[in-house]
Amino acid sequence: MVKTLGGAGGLSTLGLNLPRRPHATLSRDDGYCATVLASFVVMVMLVMTIVALIFMAALIGVVGLSYETDEALNTDQAGDCVADVWGNQPSSYGDLDLPRDFYDIYRSAGQEYSIEWYYLAGIGWEETDHGQWAGDGSHGPTGLERDTTNDWGAAGPMQFGIDPDMPASDAWSTYGVDGNGDGRKDVWDPRDAIPSAANMITKYIDERGSIEAALYRYNQSNSYVQAVMDTAARYESGDFTITAPMGFLDCEVPDPNxxxxxxxxxxxxxxxxxxxxxxxxxxxxxxxxxxxxxxxxxxxxxxxxxxxxxxxxxxxxxxxxxxxxxxxxxxxxxxxxxxxxxxxxxxxxxxxxxxxxxxxxxxxxxxxxxxxxxxxxxxxxxxxxxxxxxxx
CATH class of the missing domain: 3.90.1720.10 (endopeptidase domain like (from Nostoc punctiforme))
Structure with a gap:
């Protein structure tokens, strides 16, 4: 399967494609060069991309830590209570496996923002395997750990840019929503990040007229758009397996009586x-x-x-x-x-x-x-x- 990682709003303006994991390869989108000429930092990234060539194919962005059933950690909606990681790195990846709670969030966000859930799931898979990938260790932080970004300033499971001074820019401040109603917009929490992506994509559809054009606005790579559409089609057809939930829980768990x-x-x-x-x-x-x-x-x-x-x-x-x-x-x-x-x-x-x-x-x-x-x-x-x- 050909994959890319873009970024919600920010990395779409950069178009960089870096490797996510050994089984995901991607040809670069040559059309992105025009978007990277303005910045020395971006030029350095371009040189790195050319040198790495085969290895640098899909942007790591928000790639996540993987879930191993019994080892799920309490990733809470209250900042200080959120675990540093979501789970343990897996020994292997299932084809299009979808954690149950991610599945539920995609569906509810799709219903709320009038977008088919499988498009959101396609984005989540292409960006981060729904938070199940720990990275290959080649390109610095993944941006999944709380209060961190990847090297391009993107964070969270839908790879939102959160730093206007970084290549990924800051799409979060414009499109981020409080999806779980806890009074805060948390880019690292899928319960906020996935509805935020739905919010962004539906606005892009209104602007550009089609889901394909909206996805290109999300990440300016034709191969990324095709990969998301292909993956979404498989989710729509039911060609996937629901796995154990990642577990996003309230931080204050009362003691039993x-x-x-x-x-x-x-x-x-x-x-x-x-x-x-x-x-x-x-x-x-x-x-x-x-x-x-x-x-x-x-x-x-x-x-x-x-x-x-x-x-x-x-x-x-x-x-x-x-x-x-x-x-x-x-x-x-x-x-x-x-x-x-x-x-x-x-x-x-x-x-x-x-x-x-x-x-x-x-x-x-x-x-x-x-x-x-x-x-x-x-x-x-x-x-x-x-x-x-x-x-x-």
């Missing part, structure tokens, strides 16, 4: 063997959400009994999978996707400690215990803590 947690665990363990019934809340049968609701209701904690409302319960606290505690609720979905809403979370399990989960299983037609090892990493959507809502 031990008394409530113990009561929830005891309750669900006592229901093992009770019949399964999709929407039942007990006492003689349970559905997945109904079992969770009944367990917390037994401890005086009021939570929804509807699955979707439980999944989106605003008073619940998201926690990293590595910090899961007894009574926390694990939401999962099938690892397979046909590229529609059915790929969202569809099951809930209560973690009871050790390697054990309890849940109302349709397949078993009863409430059962399940080993954590039986849960595929790619299926985990999120973990929700609610024991802290109980009285101390």
């Amino acid at each position: 031990d008394s409530v947690a113990d009561g929830v665990v005891d309750f669900v363990e006592d229901q093992v063997g009770e019949p399964y019934e999709a929407d039942a809340t007990g006492p003689d049968a349970f559905g997945p959400a109904g079992l969770v609701h009944a367990a917390y209701d037994d401890q005086g904690v009021e939570i929804p009994d509807d699955f979707d409302e439980l999944h989106d319960f605003p008073n619940g606290a998201r926690v990293p999978i590595g910090d899961i505690e007894p009574s926390d609720v694990l939401f999962t979905a099938s690892c397979d996707t046909d590229n529609d809403e059915d790929s969202q979370a569809d099951h809930a399990l209560v973690y009871t400690g050790g390697d054990t989960l309890v849940h109302a299983s349709e397949a078993d037609d009863e409430v059962v215990e399940t080993d954590m090892d039986d849960i595929e990493d790619c299926s985990v959507v999120k973990v929700l803590r609610m024991s802290h809502l109980g009285d101390s």
Whole structure:
């Protein structure tokens, strides 16, 4: 696959194409030379590009650190709480693998800004493999670590320029948005960066009349435009795999209420063997959400009994999978996707400690215990803590 890395707004004005990783190669776009004549710094970059030739093909920009399922770090929306990296470098890359939370953000941003989500995903892949590439070590920082940029002044998973004095310029101040509503515009947070890219691209479409012209405005390279369009077409067709989420969580994770947690665990363990019934809340049968609701209701904690409302319960606290505690609720979905809403979370399990989960299983037609090892990493959507809502 031929790839380039451009930059949201800034590197598009430069047109430099540098290598991202060994399996990505790209021919340079000779048309960019006119945009680099004004600056000595840019001329130096051009010389470096010519000397490197084959190696220098795709701009590193916002390339990210990769995610390894159990090792996901808490990349928070509050500045001081954001981990230095997003995850561990992988041993290999899956073809068009898409972390579940990136998938969700692409879809929601596309809906909000009236652009097909797969164009955003195509950009995210071409720029950074959705934050899954740690760089090849040849060209300095990647710009993914908080408060850093790459050598051209670009940062974040969609490669926005943030420094007007650098070749990447400063597109962020113009197009950056607070996508997750936390009161700040954070170029390093995909929940802000992806909606910001959607904001930018839709404005470029309005200016230039087509997605292809908008992509060229985003990164002035014909090969980049073609690569994004080809990748977007594959995402549109469903030719990809959803993998485990990177994990973008709130930085203040409340401690569990031990008394409530113990009561929830005891309750669900006592229901093992009770019949399964999709929407039942007990006492003689349970559905997945109904079992969770009944367990917390037994401890005086009021939570929804509807699955979707439980999944989106605003008073619940998201926690990293590595910090899961007894009574926390694990939401999962099938690892397979046909590229529609059915790929969202569809099951809930209560973690009871050790390697054990309890849940109302349709397949078993009863409430059962399940080993954590039986849960595929790619299926985990999120973990929700609610024991802290109980009285101390």
